[in-house]
Amino acid sequence: MLAQNFDAILFDAGGIFLLPDPTVLGPLLAYHGGDPSISVHVRAHYAGMAAKSAAGSTEGFWHEYNEAYVRSAGVPDEEVALAALVLERTRNAYTWRWPIPESLIALAGLRAMGMPMGVVSNASGQIAEVLARSGVCQEGDGPHTPMRVIVDSHVVGVAKPDPHIFDFALEHFEGIDRSRIAYVGDSVTMDIGGARAAGLHPILLDPYDDHAGADFQRVRSLEDLLT
Ligand SMILES: [Mg+2]
Structure with a gap:
């Protein structure tokens, strides 16, 4: 063991x-063409973290995370920039609440x-x-x-x-x-x-x-x- x-x-x-609550972010990104399912959003968090790590970003920098997250959630290319901005403005400390x-x-x-x-x-x-x-x-x-x-x-x-x-x-x-x-x-x-x-x-x-x-x-x- x-x-x-x-x-x-x-x-x-x-x-x-805890993850950023997929029951909040799912519908949020569905407006931009994303898949709202929980499993897709769980996966999107780790895709975001991998992109954040690859960029060497520390706590204050979430640009790479946001873009990778919305792409992983199925947001189409033409919507990625706006969806990433909406994600950045919506996700806050209190939305990291889904166990x-x-x-x-x-x-x-x-x-x-x-x-x-x-x-x-x-x-x-x-x-x-x-x-x-x-x-x-x-x-x-x-x-x-x-x-x-x-x-x-x-x-x-x-x-x-x-x-x-x-x-x-x-x-x-x-x-x-x-x-x-x-x-x-x-x-x-x-x-x-x-x-x-x-x-x-x-x-x-x-x-x-x-x-x-x-x-x-x-x-x-x-x-x-x-x-
Ligand atoms: Mg962490």
Whole structure:
């Protein structure tokens, strides 16, 4: 079992637990000729992230993501520029709220193992609240999966790929060697790069094999941690 290689696991939130809500973005982009189905929009997120990573874009730059997302959702060429603009204007921190079903299953399994876990997210001050509202997790005991800490970049004033952001989580995992702590994210630039620089073991969630041949570990689903 992959999870047995680690004594703790830290997670990104966007793209790992939560996606930009496909039940909002589906109808939004259908106006521009896109396919509104949920599976198409789930795939579009990772296509967007692959394009964002290929461009080396950090948190503030979503141009490549937006264009790749709308193309992947089936928006025709002549509508891509406008649909990408509409996506940019509509998607906001609070629309990252749709919980990924496989991830919830995996969290339940990791919790049952007693795996120490935490979240480190580039966010806008909202991520802990949305994770709880969406039924994913909370800091400490509660109705969902307990996390030792949920770090929000807006709150701590440091964002990935700056490895210093992980220090705000790692103080809750004292005594565990960094090389035995996995960090699971969906951005090569921010998550793989940041976790590597922090001395953690980076893992990319790559459900559609967009990063074949990469020199870092990949999983197709968080459920792979349990197999
Ligand atoms: Mg992410």
